[in-house]
Amino acid sequence: MSSGLSGRAEQVLLSDTAGANEEDVARALDNRGPILSKVIGSRHLAAFLEDIKLLFSMLRDHFTRKYTEVPWNTIAASAAALLYILNPLDIIPDFIPGLGYVDDGMVVMLALKMVGRDLVKYRKWRGSES
Numbered sequence: 001m002s003s004g005l006s007g008r009a010e011q012v013l014l015s016d017t018a019g020a021n022e023e024d025v026a027r028a029l030d031n032r033g034p035i036l037s038k039v040i041g042s043r044h045l046a047a048f049l050e051d052i053k054l055l056f057s058m059l060r061d062h063f064t065r066k067y068t069e070v071p072w073n074t075i076a077a078s079a080a081a082l083l084y085i086l087n088p089l090d091i092i093p094d095f096i097p098g099l100g101y102v103d104d105g106m107v108v109m110l111a112l113k114m115v116g117r118d119l120v121k122y123r124k125w126r127g128s129e130s
Contacts (some may be wrong), residue, residue: 001078001094005091005092005102005103006106006110008091008103009091009103009106009110012084012091012107013077013080013081013084013107013110013111013114016035016078016080016083016084017073017076017077017114018076020075020076020077020079020080022035022063022077023080023105024076024079024080024083025059025062025063025075026063026088027083028056028059028078028079028083028113029059029063029078031082031083031086032056033068035052035082035085035086036049036052036053036056038085038086038094038101038104039052039085041106042101042104042105044100044101044102044105045085045101045105045108046106047105047107047128048105048109048112050113051108051119052056052082052108054119054122054123055078055081055082055111055115055119056082057122057126058070058074058078058119058122059075059079059082059117061122061126062075067079067122067125067126069121069125070118070121070122071118073114074114074115074118074119077114077115080111081107081108081110081111081112084104084105084107084108085104085107085108086114086118089102090107091103092103
C-alpha cells in the first residue's frame with residue numbers, strides 16, 4: 001500500500017468497494033447528472049470524463065442485466081469511485097480551492113486501474129452491440 005494521500009485514497013476505495021451493494025450502484029446511476037457536473041467543472045477530474053461516462057454505461061448495463069460478463073468487484077469499485085466524487089466531505093473537502101478534487105482524481109485513477117481490463121472488455125462488447 002502506498003503512503004500519504006495516495007495511500008489514503010487507496011484505503012478509502014478498497015473499503016468502499018468491499019462494502020458496496022446493488023443500492024450503491026442504483027445511487028450512483030441516480031446521481032449521474034450531479035457527478036458528471038462535478039467532473040466537468042473540475043480540472044482534476046475532467047481528464048477522466050470519457051472513462052467516467054463509460055463506467056456509468058457499464059453500471060447501467062449491469063444494473064439492467066444487459067451486460068453480465070463483469071465481476072462484482074469491478075461493479076463495486078466503479079460505483080464506489082463514482083459515489084466518492086459525489087461526497088463533498090471526503091479526504092480533501094471539495095470546497096478547498098485548488099485542492100478539493102485532487103483526492104477525487106486519485107480515487108478515480110485508482111478505480112480505473114483496478115477495473116481496466118474489465119472496462120476494455122466492456123468497451124469491446126459495447127462496440128459489437130452497435
